[in-house]
Amino acid sequence: MMRTTSIWKSYIRWAIVALLSVFYLYPLYMLTVLSLKTNEQMFASAFGLKGGFHFTNYVEAWTRSNFGQALFNSSLISIVSVSFIILFGAMASYPLARRSGKLSVLLSLFFVVGLIVPVQLNLIPLFKMMNSLQLNQSQLGVILLYISFGMPLTIFLFSSFMRSLPMELEEAAQIDGSSSVGIFFKILLPLLKPVAASVLILQFLHIWNDFFLPVVFLNTDSLRTVQVAVYSFSGRYSNDWAHMFPMIVICVAPVMLLYIFLQRYIISGIMSGAVKG
Amino acid sequence: MFKRLTFGLLISAFLILAACGSNGNANSENESDNKSADSSIELKVSLTAQDMSGLETLAKQYESENEGVTINVDRAPDNQFKQTLGAQLASQEAPDLFVQWPGLSKIGLSIDAGYLADLNDVAPLKNIDESLLKGFSKEEKVYGIPWSKNYLAMFYNKDVFEKNQIEIPTDWESFLAACEKLKAAGVTPIALAGKEAWNVQLPWYALAPSTVYAQDQDWDQKRFDNEVQFATSDSWKTVAQQYNQLFQNGYFDENTLGISYESAKTALGTGQAAMMIDGNWSIGGYEEIAKANNIEIGMFALPGNQAGEDIWLSSAPSTGLAVWSGGKQQEAAKKFLAYVFSDENYLTLIGPGQFSTLKTVQPESAEITADIVDVVQNAPSYQFLDIGWPAGPNVDAFNQGTQAALGKATTFEELLTVADQSWDKAVR
Amino acid sequence: MRHKSKLQRVPYTFVLPALLLYLMFFIYPSIQSFYYALTDWNGINPDFNFVGMENFLGLMDNMRFQAAFKNTLLYAVGLTLGQAIFGLLFALLLHGGFKGQSFFRSVFFSPQIMSLLAIGYIWAYIYDPTTGSLNTILNSLGLSGMAKNWLGDLDLALWSVIAVSIWQGAGWCMLIFLANLQSVPKDLYEAASIDGAGTFKQFLNVTFPLLGPAITITLVTGMINGLKAFDLIMSMTKGGPGYATESISTVMYDTAFTRNLFGEAQAMGMIMFIVIFIITIIQLTALRKREVDV
Numbered sequence: 001m002m003r004t005t006s007i008w009k010s011y012i013r014w015a016i017v018a019l020l021s022v023f024y025l026y027p028l029y030m031l032t033v034l035s036l037k038t039n040e041q042m043f044a045s046a047f048g049l050k051g052g053f054h055f056t057n058y059v060e061a062w063t064r065s066n067f068g069q070a071l072f073n074s075s076l077i078s079i080v081s082v083s084f085i086i087l088f089g090a091m092a093s094y095p096l097a098r099r100s101g102k103l104s105v106l107l108s109l110f111f112v113v114g115l116i117v118p119v120q121l122n123l124i125p126l127f128k129m130m131n132s133l134q135l136n137q138s139q140l141g142v143i144l145l146y147i148s149f150g151m152p153l154t155i156f157l158f159s160s161f162m163r164s165l166p167m168e169l170e171e172a173a174q175i176d177g178s179s180s181v182g183i184f185f186k187i188l189l190p191l192l193k194p195v196a197a198s199v200l201i202l203q204f205l206h207i208w209n210d211f212f213l214p215v216v217f218l219n220t221d222s223l224r225t226v227q228v229a230v231y232s233f234s235g236r237y238s239n240d241w242a243h244m245f246p247m248i249v250i251c252v253a254p255v256m257l258l259y260i261f262l263q264r265y266i267i268s269g270i271m272s273g274a275v276k277g
Numbered sequence: 278m279f280k281r282l283t284f285g286l287l288i289s290a291f292l293i294l295a296a297c298g299s300n301g302n303a304n305s306e307n308e309s310d311n312k313s314a315d316s317s318i319e320l321k322v323s324l325t326a327q328d329m330s331g332l333e334t335l336a337k338q339y340e341s342e343n344e345g346v347t348i349n350v351d352r353a354p355d356n357q358f359k360q361t362l363g364a365q366l367a368s369q370e371a372p373d374l375f376v377q378w379p380g381l382s383k384i385g386l387s388i389d390a391g392y393l394a395d396l397n398d399v400a401p402l403k404n405i406d407e408s409l410l411k412g413f414s415k416e417e418k419v420y421g422i423p424w425s426k427n428y429l430a431m432f433y434n435k436d437v438f439e440k441n442q443i444e445i446p447t448d449w450e451s452f453l454a455a456c457e458k459l460k461a462a463g464v465t466p467i468a469l470a471g472k473e474a475w476n477v478q479l480p481w482y483a484l485a486p487s488t489v490y491a492q493d494q495d496w497d498q499k500r501f502d503n504e505v506q507f508a509t510s511d512s513w514k515t516v517a518q519q520y521n522q523l524f525q526n527g528y529f530d531e532n533t534l535g536i537s538y539e540s541a542k543t544a545l546g547t548g549q550a551a552m553m554i555d556g557n558w559s560i561g562g563y564e565e566i567a568k569a570n571n572i573e574i575g576m577f578a579l580p581g582n583q584a585g586e587d588i589w590l591s592s593a594p595s596t597g598l599a600v601w602s603g604g605k606q607q608e609a610a611k612k613f614l615a616y617v618f619s620d621e622n623y624l625t626l627i628g629p630g631q632f633s634t635l636k637t638v639q640p641e642s643a644e645i646t647a648d649i650v651d652v653v654q655n656a657p658s659y660q661f662l663d664i665g666w667p668a669g670p671n672v673d674a675f676n677q678g679t680q681a682a683l684g685k686a687t688t689f690e691e692l693l694t695v696a697d698q699s700w701d702k703a704v705r
Numbered sequence: 706m707r708h709k710s711k712l713q714r715v716p717y718t719f720v721l722p723a724l725l726l727y728l729m730f731f732i733y734p735s736i737q738s739f740y741y742a743l744t745d746w747n748g749i750n751p752d753f754n755f756v757g758m759e760n761f762l763g764l765m766d767n768m769r770f771q772a773a774f775k776n777t778l779l780y781a782v783g784l785t786l787g788q789a790i791f792g793l794l795f796a797l798l799l800h801g802g803f804k805g806q807s808f809f810r811s812v813f814f815s816p817q818i819m820s821l822l823a824i825g826y827i828w829a830y831i832y833d834p835t836t837g838s839l840n841t842i843l844n845s846l847g848l849s850g851m852a853k854n855w856l857g858d859l860d861l862a863l864w865s866v867i868a869v870s871i872w873q874g875a876g877w878c879m880l881i882f883l884a885n886l887q888s889v890p891k892d893l894y895e896a897a898s899i900d901g902a903g904t905f906k907q908f909l910n911v912t913f914p915l916l917g918p919a920i921t922i923t924l925v926t927g928m929i930n931g932l933k934a935f936d937l938i939m940s941m942t943k944g945g946p947g948y949a950t951e952s953i954s955t956v957m958y959d960t961a962f963t964r965n966l967f968g969e970a971q972a973m974g975m976i977m978f979i980v981i982f983i984i985t986i987i988q989l990t991a992l993r994k995r996e997v998d999v
Contacts, residue, residue: 017798021812023872027827028815030838034830039562040569043543043836092723095715107720114727115929116981117735118954121961121974124748125737126730127364136370148730151723180715209820215357216364219323220349227820234354235327237475237559238538239826248823255818263807359962363748386965390750472857474945532834534946535857540833668964673769681947684859703964 035245042241054242058250061243065229066221067250073218074225075254077139078207081146085203086196088147089154094184096155097162098170108159114152120212130217142217146210150203161195162188197265201258208255226251317345318609321372323362324352328376328596329424330628335617348613366392371601373610377421379412379594379660382668382703384421387599393420394600399611401618404635409594412664421597422618426632427556428578428592428658429483430649432563435573437464437551445577445648448584449519456528459551467523468541468550471533471683474676476541479554480579481675484519486589486659487581488512497665500700507670507693507700514690519581521689524682534683546570554579558595560630560645567645576649578656592658594634669703670696741971748967760972770973772948773956776863777977780952781931783864787871789923792878793916797908799879800886810883814876821873825940828869832856832941856942862949866941870934878923885919886912921992925985932981953977 034042036053061067096108126145127136135141165188173183211227218224224232230247233240324332336348351372353361358376365371366387377384377393387393395418396402402410402419406426413421438445441462446452456466470476489496489512496512499505507513523529530536530550544550546566555563557576567574582588598617600610617626623638632653633640642650663671672678674696681687687695742760746753764770795813799806816824831838832855840852855865935954938944944951944959953973961970 013798013803017803017809020795020798021809024812024815026838027824027831030831031823031827034827038569039539040543040546040565043539043833044547045836047838047841088723088726092720094719095717096720098715099717103717107724111723111727112985113982114731116985117731117978118933118957118974120954120958121971122731122734122738123360124364124367124967125734128368129730129734131368131370144726145730148726151727151731155723180719184719205818211357211820211822215353216361219351219353219361221351228353230823231354231357232326232352236325236355237473237556238562241539241826244826248819248826251823252819256815259814259818260811263811356958356962363962366749367751382965386747386749390752392749471946472942474943530835532854532857534859535832535834535854537829537833540836543836672959672963677945677947680945681859684857684946684949686859686947 031245031249034241035249037242037245039240039242057242058246061233061246062250064243065232065247066224067226067229067247069222070224070226070229071250071254073139073223074208074227077143077146077225078204081143081150081207082200082203084143084147085150085154086199089151089158089199090189090192090196091184092151093155093158093162094180094188097159098167108155111152111155114149115156119149123216127216136217137220137223139218139223142213145213145217146203146207150206154199154203157195157199158192161192165191194265197262201262204258205255208251318347318606320346320348320374320606320610320613322348322350323358323365323372323375324350325358325376325596326352326354329598329617329626331625332617335622335625336613338622339613339616346609366390366601369603371603373601373604373606374598374614375601376596377413377599378596379421379423380664380666382663382666384413384597384599385415388415388420392602394602394604394607394611396420396422396600396611396614399618400615401620401623401635404618404620404637406634406636408658409634412594412660413597413599421599422614423594423597423634424618424631425558425595425627426592426634427558427595427661428590428632428653429479429554429556429661430576431483431552431579432545432555432574432576433552434545434548434550435575437548445575446580447588448580448582448586450584452580453522453526456523456526460527464548465530465544465550466528466552468536468544468553469529469533470536470538470541470553471529471680472535472537474672474680476538476554477679477683478671478676479556480520480523481516481679482591482662483554483579484516484581485513485662486591486657487586488515488519490659491582491587491589491657494659501704507674507696508690510693513693516581517689517693520679521682524689529683534680542566545574546572548572557632557646558630560643564630564643564645574645576646578649578652588652588656590652590656590658591661592653593661593664595631667700667703669699673699738971739975741968742975744968746967747965748961749965753968756968760969761976763969764972764976769948769951770953770956773944773951773953776948776950777932777934777952777954779863780867780870780934781928783867784870784874784931784934785924785927787867788874788878788927789920791871791875792880792923793882795875795879796882796886800883810879813879816873817876821936822940824869824873825937828872829856829941832865857946859946859949862942862946866938866950869941870931870937873937874927874930878919878927881919881922882916885916917992921989924992925988928984928988929981932977932984 033047033053036055036057038054038057041052092111096104130136130141130145133141135144169187169191170183173187178186209227210225211231214223214225214228215231218228226247230244230251233244233247322332322336333350336350340346340348352358362371362375371392377387384393397419399422402422405422409423409426410419413419413423433445437459441458441464443455443458444451446455459466469480489510492512493499496505496510500507530544536544541550541553542562543566545553545563547570560576563574578588578590580588598614600607600614604610616622618635620635620637623633623635624640627633627640630643631640646653662675674692678687678692678695679689682689682692743755743757744753745756745759799810799813803809834840834852834854834857837855839855843849843852853861856862933954934952935958938950938952938955942950944955954977957970957973957977960966960973
């Protein structure tokens with residue numbers, strides 16, 4: 001009796017999950033199907049099954065937007081930025097988490113402000129500054145911006161995670177004569193790996209999908225990123241969907257792989273990190 | 278595993294960063310080398326995504342003909358283009374040549390700020406229709422050269438018209454009659470892409486010239502002088518009433534506000550709808566739709582006029598190319614400008630399906646334009662409304678506002694009051 | 706909470722790299738641009754005047770801004786509650802030895818990895834009233850009455866956009882709740898089931914009170930994201946029809962770059978900042994208090 005109800009329960013649960021996931025898989029299916037249509041067929045049928053599939057969309061869009069170069073640029077910028085976001089964010093969180101004075105609280109709040117201010121309206125002062133530093137049209141410049149803008153969320157997550165870590169290890173290391181730099185790199189940094197995984201994926205997604213900074217600061221052909229390449233097919237009154245959708249699909253692929261690789265770290269990262277905050 | 282990965286990433290990141298830094302330096306050194314050598318000229322051109330599709334080709338050609346000249350062309354979608362250019366101009370680091378939109382509230386702002394070079398000495402200017410230069414000029418000086426001539430038209434499905442035995446209407450009454458006949462036959466007369474605010478504004482643009490501006494071409498100036506108002510002007514009331522008639526008689530799809538541009542075009546192609554209002558710049562898209570559905574599509578001017586009166590066309594210059602007044606290579610930029618607008622290069626510049634701004638060059642007219650060509654060449658015309666207006670009334674009343682009227686949240690007549698308020702606020 | 710440590714004080718020099726970058730590329734430009742809120746700068750002309758609070762006062766009778774303000778609050782609340790509820794539901798369904806668990810988790814998380822603009826395009830297509838799949842499916846199921854003009858109806862459009870934002874954000878909340886659920890000790894469940902508590906009762910009495918931290922995070926980040934809503938709206942409706950889906954960010958963008966009223970746009974940005982700041986502080990205080998009470 002007990003047993004049959006629990007089996008029934010699991011069937012019901014499975015049915016609910018399967019039903020819900022249809023809502024999630026369908027738009028992905030739609031994206032894939034649409035990426036294989038010509039512009040005229042795009043709106044011809046609700047499920048995109050009429051009128052054949054055009055795999056040439058991918059080839060055309062790839063070559064016309066010089067997508068290989070864009071993939072390289074985006075990977076470079078995302079990897080470098082995220083690495084430094086993690087390093088600098090972890091460093092900054094260390095004193096903020098381990099000290100309890102007024103300065104520490106103030107600094108933490110000061111960084112929270114960064115979560116709130118909309119970046120778009122800072123464009124003009126930012127642009128002037130980037131010019132005077134000769135960082136316009138340079139990947140280094142955009143990387144510095146991403147690192148700066150990534151600090152608030154990263155410090156928020158890292159410092160709440162660190163507060164939940166026991167201090168005994170650090171105390172022991174200190175008695176053994178380690179400096180705070182030594183403690184940070186040898187003891188703390190390795191312990192941060194779960195929360196670092198979630199910061200990594202969050203920031204990587206953000207940078208990979210960002211259109212705003214590259215279109216302003218990297219609008220030279222050789223420097224363009226994937227999102228700039230995607231939106232090179234958007235027009236004044238209508239978009240060139242037949243070339244835009246394939247590029248959107250290709251853009252998703254690398255991040256999807258990264259997510260699958262990091263999945264188990266992310267869950268444990270959020271568990272032991274922010275939630276205990 | 279993870280530790281090693283992180284470590285590896287960090288090390289490589291440092292290395293790459295160092296490489297980026299030195300790259301950047303190398304670039305700037307090259308640039309300063311270029312500047313010091315007299316013979317080499319580097320021009321930067323910024324364009325919107327679609328305008329002047331042949332410019333890259335011409336730039337390459339120009340480079341090969343003129344040793345020491347390099348031309349870098351970059352493009353961005355409209356919004357991003359505007360945003361970037363604004364920042365570039367404000368920080369005195371703009372491209373040598375860039376796109377500008379005609380009109381007081383657009384290129385006018387850059388002219389007032391002193392960012393644009395006077396182009397009166399650029400040779401091909403004399404070949405360009407003067408009326409098209411008006412939107413780019415201030416006090417007898419021209420600051421931008423339009424590359425194409427635009428006008429609004431009703432694109433119609435010829436097969437549907439033939440099947441229902443409808444002739445091309447030439448005045449308002451016959452237009453209404455045609456719509457009624459189509460509606461009775463179960464066809465949506467007009468596929469208005471109500472989801473796109475810009476498409477919703479086009480009927481205003483197309484109707485006002487025949488009623489408002491046919492009577493008084495200086496209406497805008499009088500509005501600036503506060504002698505007239507939208508809400509108290511009979512001719513504007515007529516226009517609002519005409520739009521309202523189309524709506525109340527059910528000549529748009531009942532779901533019109535949810536219909537996207539692509540969806541409306543599909544409806545035209547399949548014959549579910551008979552007409553669609555759009556600009557001549559989209560001709561290429563309609564030709565493709567016609568081909569895909571094995572039908573014929575034609576164009577005519579939306580007749581806002583009463584029987585016996587003239588039909589006025591809504592017509593305007595496209596965007597134009599301007600030269601930055603702060604650039605170090607202005608002479609070279611003007612030389613390149615003269616090159617792309619020369620008679621032999623002009624057709625390459627504008628690409629297929631566009632209309633010429635040069636009196637000296639006429640592209641072959643496409644088949645799709647056969648019915649409208651006479652009106653385009655001979656009928657009187659008035660510019661797109663926003664060109665002569667301050668920024669504000671157009672958005673508040675005639676595009677997003679009109680969407681609200683189509684959703685019955687307001688009326689077409691009330692929109693005229695909104696336009697007045699918005700105008701007064703903008704010029705205050 | 707924190708026990709007195711024998712630990713030497715960690716030097717603040719560790720904060721320097723982050724702080725310097727943050728000050729230079731974020732705080733400094735922000736302060737500069739806030740100054741423009743007090744001017745009549747058009748974003749182009751180097752000459753402009755100081756106008757004091759005029760831009761702020763002008764917003765009081767700006768219908769479009771007011772519509773946007775109301776929409777933004779609705780959007781933020783709708784998104785925050787919706788994604789928290791669905792996120793919690795997904796987490797409960799996919800928690801603890803469920804076959805295909807990690808596959809389904811990836812499915813629900815998948816919208817997170819796409820750009821919001823791309824998501825907006827796809828959903829706008831699905832929502833199309835005549836050829837979109839949603840209405841087509843409803844019609845073929847005999848539910849024509851439920852087929853709506855999803856993005857074209859002035860009263861419905863905002864909710865259609867909110868629905869997509871919930872769809873997008875629920876996966877993120879699911880992850881946070883999952884992580885939190887893992888920290889709920891198993892013996893608590895067991896104790897509850899020995900007492901004969903039903904599943905729902907067990908959830909209400911045992912699990913829910915322990916989800917405080919996850920609730921804090923989802924509500925705070927949800928409100929911040931909702932109040933800044935921009936990309937999804939731009940790609941689905943551009944603020945239309947009428948002003949039905951305008952948000953503070955979309956109006957701000959249009960005011961700055963289409964109407965060239967840069968000062969006024971900055972004033973909007975300033976107001977948005979203040980609103981988000983106040984709401985975030987209230988939320989953090991209230992939720993932290995609740996966590997402690999539990």
